[in-house]
Amino acid sequence: xxxxxxxxxxxxxxxxxxxxxxLNEGRLRGANFSGRLANADIPHYRMxxxxxxxxxxxxxxxxxxxxxxFYVESGFGYEDELDNLKRSYGRRxxxxxxxxxxxGALLDVGCGNxxxxxxxxxxxxxxxxxxxxxxxxxxxxxxxxxxxxxxxxFEPGLxxxxxxxxxxxxxxxxxxxxxxxxxxxxxxxLKPGGFxxxxxxxxxxxxxxxxxxxxxxxxxxxxCLYDRNTIAGLLRGAGFQDVKVKGLANTYSLEYxxxxxxxxxxxxxxxLSAAGTLGLRRRTLTLRAGNIVSTARKPRIISHRVAA
Numbered sequence: 001x002x003x004x005x006x007x008x009x010x011x012x013x014x015x016x017x018x019x020x021x022x023l024n025e026g027r028l029r030g031a032n033f034s035g036r037l038a039n040a041d042i043p044h045y046r047m048x049x050x051x052x053x054x055x056x057x058x059x060x061x062x063x064x065x066x067x068x069x070f071y072v073e074s075g076f077g078y079e080d081e082l083d084n085l086k087r088s089y090g091r092r093x094x095x096x097x098x099x100x101x102x103x104g105a106l107l108d109v110g111c112g113n114x115x116x117x118x119x120x121x122x123x124x125x126x127x128x129x130x131x132x133x134x135x136x137x138x139x140x141x142x143x144x145x146x147x148x149x150x151x152x153x154f155e156p157g158l159x160x161x162x163x164x165x166x167x168x169x170x171x172x173x174x175x176x177x178x179x180x181x182x183x184x185x186x187x188x189x190l191k192p193g194g195f196x197x198x199x200x201x202x203x204x205x206x207x208x209x210x211x212x213x214x215x216x217x218x219x220x221x222x223x224c225l226y227d228r229n230t231i232a233g234l235l236r237g238a239g240f241q242d243v244k245v246k247g248l249a250n251t252y253s254l255e256y257x258x259x260x261x262x263x264x265x266x267x268x269x270x271x272l273s274a275a276g277t278l279g280l281r282r283r284t285l286t287l288r289a290g291n292i293v294s295t296a297r298k299p300r301i302i303s304h305r306v307a308a
Contacts, residue, residue: 015048056225076137090119104165110172114145156185168197183238193300205290240296248293255281
């Protein structure tokens with residue numbers, strides 16, 4: 001384990017302890033790091049809130065090598081929702097494409113099986129790349145998409161500078177222990193005027209306020225949790241401009257919503273059974289469930305100081 005400093009304040013700041021650690025190290029495995037968890041017994045390290053900026057983070061957090069090992073072996077748990085995810089996230093991409101000089105190259109970090117790369121090509125992007133450490137997810141990629149995916153963890157310098165017009169990452173930044181370094185790597189790989197498109201959990205959402213520690217986002221895999229102010233501050237601190245943050249409505253099947261909802265297993269099974277009897281399991285619902293979407297632009301002109 002490692003102690004963490006605030007990635008927004010960029011120094012060791014006083015903090016308020018929100019939740020003490022509740023984690024059995026011996027139970028940790030790749031399944032704990034699989035996407036879209038429906039886990040009523042949620043383990044986590046101590047969760048704190050920075051007194052300077054309000055960022056909520058895990059302190060301590062797992063070391064990089066252990067995180068990488070868990071993500072490599074994590075499973076792919078949302079295959080039935082890919083069409084819904086393409087629509088939900090694709091709408092966000094449609095909102096920024098008209099501001100691009102042209103629909104050139106897009107990189108999706110934490111791309112899973114590449115479903116968003118498929119959507120970017122449908123929207124007219126000339127080329128796409130993905131980064132995904134989970135072997136199971138990459139093996140499920142479409143044959144024409146799989147060669148575009150790099151099977152490893154993202155790191156600065158993975159692609160040459162100024163390679164992409166858009167870099168997207170959905171439900172990923174919450175998992176990054178050093179988000180400032182991650183975003184600085186992204187801004188280096190973006191072309192001048194290029195965009196980042198980001199979706200994160202909202203730690204100030206109604207669900208978190210109601211459920212507290214029982215909320216599914218309070219989990220060992222989430223090392224930083226943001227609200228609208230802290231995600232905007234993080235993006236500006238990394239050098240981005242034109243930062244916009246707003247709530248996100250997600251579209252999922254009723255079956256998936258019920259699997260995510262933190263209720264006792266017996267009640268969940270009863271609700272799923274009733275939905276099946278009524279033929280409603282695959283009926284889609286669009287709800288605001290506590291996520292935020294952020295966009296930000298790399299400056300078109302990078303200023304340089306001239307030594308006197």
